[in-house]
Amino acid sequence: MMNVREWWRRGSALIWFSGATLGFSLLMILGLVGYIGAKGLGFFWPGAIVASTTAQGPILGEITGQEADKIQFHVGNRDLFGQDYRWVPRAELGPLSTPADAVVVERLEYGPFIGRIRSLEKDGQVLPGDPMETLRRLRPAALAMSRHIRDLDKVEIGGLNRKMEDLRLEMKARPGLEARMAALKARYDAAEARLEVLRAQAASVTVTLEAADGQTKTLPLASVVRLVPSNALGVAGKMGAYLSRLWEFVADDPRESNTEGGIFPAIFGTVMMVLLMSVLVVPLGVLAALYMREYARQGLLLRTLRIAVNNLAGVPSIVFGVFGLGFFVYFVGGGIDRLFFAEKLPAPTFGTGGILWAALTLALLTVPVVIVATEEALAAVPRSQREASLALGATRWQTLWNVVIPGAMPGILTGLILAMARGAGEVAPLMLTGVVKLAPSMPLDGTFPFLHLDRKFMHLGFHIYDVGFQSPNSEAAKPMVFMTALLLLLVVVVLNLFALRLRSRLRARMGGGAF
Amino acid sequence: MQAGDTMTDVEPRQGAPRKTEVPLTDTAVLSAKPLLHIEDVSLFYGPKQALFNIDLEVREHSVMSLIGPSGCGKSTLLRCINRMNDLIPNVRIQGSVKVGDDDIYDPAVDVINLRKRMGMVFQKSNPFPKSIYENVAYGLRIQGVKDRAVLDEAVERSLIASGLWDEVKDRLKESGLGLSGGQQQRLCIARAMAVRPEVLLMDEPCSALDPLATSRIEELIFELKRDYTIVIVTHNMQQAARVSDFTAFFWMGKLIETGLTEMLFTNPRVRMTEDYISGRFG
Numbered sequence: 001m002m003n004v005r006e007w008w009r010r011g012s013a014l015i016w017f018s019g020a021t022l023g024f025s026l027l028m029i030l031g032l033v034g035y036i037g038a039k040g041l042g043f044f045w046p047g048a049i050v051a052s053t054t055a056q057g058p059i060l061g062e063i064t065g066q067e068a069d070k071i072q073f074h075v076g077n078r079d080l081f082g083q084d085y086r087w088v089p090r091a092e093l094g095p096l097s098t099p100a101d102a103v104v105v106e107r108l109e110y111g112p113f114i115g116r117i118r119s120l121e122k123d124g125q126v127l128p129g130d131p132m133e134t135l136r137r138l139r140p141a142a143l144a145m146s147r148h149i150r151d152l153d154k155v156e157i158g159g160l161n162r163k164m165e166d167l168r169l170e171m172k173a174r175p176g177l178e179a180r181m182a183a184l185k186a187r188y189d190a191a192e193a194r195l196e197v198l199r200a201q202a203a204s205v206t207v208t209l210e211a212a213d214g215q216t217k218t219l220p221l222a223s224v225v226r227l228v229p230s231n232a233l234g235v236a237g238k239m240g241a242y243l244s245r246l247w248e249f250v251a252d253d254p255r256e257s258n259t260e261g262g263i264f265p266a267i268f269g270t271v272m273m274v275l276l277m278s279v280l281v282v283p284l285g286v287l288a289a290l291y292m293r294e295y296a297r298q299g300l301l302l303r304t305l306r307i308a309v310n311n312l313a314g315v316p317s318i319v320f321g322v323f324g325l326g327f328f329v330y331f332v333g334g335g336i337d338r339l340f341f342a343e344k345l346p347a348p349t350f351g352t353g354g355i356l357w358a359a360l361t362l363a364l365l366t367v368p369v370v371i372v373a374t375e376e377a378l379a380a381v382p383r384s385q386r387e388a389s390l391a392l393g394a395t396r397w398q399t400l401w402n403v404v405i406p407g408a409m410p411g412i413l414t415g416l417i418l419a420m421a422r423g424a425g426e427v428a429p430l431m432l433t434g435v436v437k438l439a440p441s442m443p444l445d446g447t448f449p450f451l452h453l454d455r456k457f458m459h460l461g462f463h464i465y466d467v468g469f470q471s472p473n474s475e476a477a478k479p480m481v482f483m484t485a486l487l488l489l490l491v492v493v494v495l496n497l498f499a500l501r502l503r504s505r506l507r508a509r510m511g512g513g514a515f
Numbered sequence: 516m517q518a519g520d521t522m523t524d525v526e527p528r529q530g531a532p533r534k535t536e537v538p539l540t541d542t543a544v545l546s547a548k549p550l551l552h553i554e555d556v557s558l559f560y561g562p563k564q565a566l567f568n569i570d571l572e573v574r575e576h577s578v579m580s581l582i583g584p585s586g587c588g589k590s591t592l593l594r595c596i597n598r599m600n601d602l603i604p605n606v607r608i609q610g611s612v613k614v615g616d617d618d619i620y621d622p623a624v625d626v627i628n629l630r631k632r633m634g635m636v637f638q639k640s641n642p643f644p645k646s647i648y649e650n651v652a653y654g655l656r657i658q659g660v661k662d663r664a665v666l667d668e669a670v671e672r673s674l675i676a677s678g679l680w681d682e683v684k685d686r687l688k689e690s691g692l693g694l695s696g697g698q699q700q701r702l703c704i705a706r707a708m709a710v711r712p713e714v715l716l717m718d719e720p721c722s723a724l725d726p727l728a729t730s731r732i733e734e735l736i737f738e739l740k741r742d743y744t745i746v747i748v749t750h751n752m753q754q755a756a757r758v759s760d761f762t763a764f765f766w767m768g769k770l771i772e773t774g775l776t777e778m779l780f781t782n783p784r785v786r787m788t789e790d791y792i793s794g795r796f797g
């Protein structure tokens with residue numbers, strides 16, 4: 001009894017308790033990241049393609065779930081079977097085998113096909129020889145062709161389309177441009193014709209696949225994205241397929257209403273939105289804090305203002321979204337449209353959600369964090385340094401600019417890091433101010449003026465919501481949700497590391513640990 | 516043979532502390548004309564009076580030390596000379612402080628300009644978190660000097676004058692905060708000198724330094740008085756005796772006695788001064 005009391009009195013209890021709490025928090029975080037990582041990263045690994053029989057006939061697919069009395073198969077072939085996943089009672093299941101000729105064919109439409117390759121055809125004529133061999137030989141050309149078609153469609157025809165749109169608007173204002181319009185139209189038609197030829201060419205080489213139940217499906221070779229004969233692959237081959245899938249996920253555009261393909265536009269949109277927000281929030285927060293700390297008279301009014309700023313940080317983010325929509329989008333954006341883009345009305349340019357408005361809304365949401373951090377950093381700059389500067393004949397403003405603000409910079413960056421961490425994870429306000437499920441073009445690209453602040457954009461956080469809850473095929477989307485979440489975490493971590501590095505370099509330049 | 520080799524390598528040690536017996540006054544300072552005139556200065560921090568009717572003159576190219584127990588108003592008086600007290604709210608000053616013929620509390624006086632003429636070195640060394648070079652160049656940069664050659668010249672001149680050049684000339688780009696305490700204080704002196712002030716105001720510049728660094732600064736002060744008029748606050752009476760030509764003794768905000776250092780220390784006129792310098796109170 002005495003011992004426990006002594007133990008308590010010496011504070012050991014508190015040390016143990018706080019240590020345990022910290023350990024528990026770390027464990028939760030690790031668990032969270034580990035769970036998401038395991039669920040997401042495992043998805044791309046090519047599993048065995050298992051063949052068996054059921055009461056409804058033969059079945060072929062990857063085993064994706066097991067319960068006491070039933071097994072879940074990913075059978076693919078959405079176009080033939082209607083659903084990708086099937087639960088089969090164990091009692092109905094025949095013996096399992098892994099046929100070496102089974103393949104997963106990833107294609108542009110309807111999700112993966114799981115089955116066997118029956119034959120390859122050119123202009124409807126079956127090509128002789130082993131179909132797998134022939135397929136390997138013809139695929140590089142087919143892939144190059146489909147890339148070519150995509151480029152022609154997106155870059156050339158898309159570019160001509162935009163030019164014609166611009167010219168159409170110009171013609172409203174002043175006539176006499178018909179000749180230019182005609183020239184553009186001619187080029188457009190020529191490109192379209194070329195595209196038609198290419199498409200026909202691409203469609204002439206086809207592959208016929210056979211599903212487990214004997215149904216066949218013929219599709220152009222150019223629409224085959226990847227071929228994974230899992231059962232025939234060694235570890236190296238599986239690794240290759242894994243990395244190739246992972247790369248597609250990170251670097252490609254989404255397909256099939258976001259349930260297939262990659263999420264590159266969402267990564268890009270997220271990073272760009274956060275950077276834009278940072279560029280906006282730092283001057284905003286630093287100037288406000290400078291005024292509050294250095295110029296304003298310290299008194300009741302300022303104290304009230306401080307409390308208000310702190311409370312701003314607690315306002316639910318959707319409220320900021322509503323404000324952003326009402327003020328930035330409709331009022332400011334609408335005003336800009338009436339002033340500068342009147343010829344395009346009623347189609348809005350800035351008067352609709354866009355990356356600029358989203359970033360501004362988030363900047364407003366995160367500015368209290370920056371203000372508080374900056375105020376603390378300003379207060380922490382030693383008085384003696386200010387005096388040294390003033391004693392050398394510097395004005396107050398010179399002292400602020402040359403000594404106080406540089407000295408407070410690491411603290412300001414701490415504020416920015418916190419703001420970025422908060423801003424990158426917000427979804428609700430973005431849904432009102434500029435995020436979309438599928439953006440036709442990125443906010444930064446090769447067409448003038450390169451940075452398109454009026455464009456809508458994709459965002460990882462919204463992508464999670466969209467794929468997870470709005471997708472028609474939720475079972476197929478589940479791994480995508482985990483992978484996207486993992487990437488969102490990664491983006492936040494990378495952005496933070498970047499800012500941390502900046503801060504430590506600043507500190508080193510200032511003479512190490514001076515702060 | 517071995518011994519002979521090493522003998523030739525040994526050079527006389529540079530920078531070893533010299534125990535200089537500083538001659539207390541040279542006759543030149545006696546004939547120098549006064550530069551600073553402090554006339555009947557009283558200062559109030561809010562309701563509290565910190566200085567009472569101070570009258571003091573500081574001659575050109577001389578060193579004046581202000582001594583007295585802590586809290587007696589030495590720093591306050593020093594800060595009157597470059598108007599640093601202006602920065603403190605609710606300060607009220609009466610009387611006049613003149614540099615040459617200019618009253619520095621005249622409303623027409625440009626404080627910024629005044630502070631350029633009055634260099635200040637603080638009790639705690641306070642280099643900026645910038646490179647050594649930028650620390651010294653700071654005063655010129657805020658005056659708008661951009662010419663690299665001018666800046667280089669000023670940095671080198673000031674660092675040589677403060678005796679720091681040989682120690683830092685190869686690492687001017689490194690942070691000033693990486694220097695030792697004594698080096699930092701000499702960097703601050705160089706920084707103050709770079710703008711060529713007329714007067715150097717030093718507020719206990721050695722109080723945070725070890726004896727070796729202190730003696731370096733004291734030697735420096737002795738050299739600097741050729742070019743500058745120096746007012747130094749110190750709580751160390753030996754230091755006052757070593758470096759200054761004149762000494763002023765303060766007590767509770769009042770100037771008790773002032774005169775040639777030699778005289779004040781050997782033959783004080785006021786009893787209180789005698790008690791203080793002999794260590795009977797303080």
Ligand SMILES: Nc1ncnc2c1ncn2[C@@H]1O[C@H](COP(=O)(O)OP(=O)(O)O)[C@@H](O)[C@H]1O
Nearest residue numbers: 560563565584585586587588589590591592603
């Ligand atoms: N900023 C200030 N506000 C109010 N009182 C001050 C301030 N600075 C100094 N004082 C007071 O003025 C008196 C003289 O201070 P100071 O000049 O710093 O003394 P010293 O430098 O001789 O130790 C002290 O009593 C001190 O408390």
Ligand SMILES: [Mg+2]
Nearest residue numbers: 589590591718
């Ligand atoms: Mg003092």
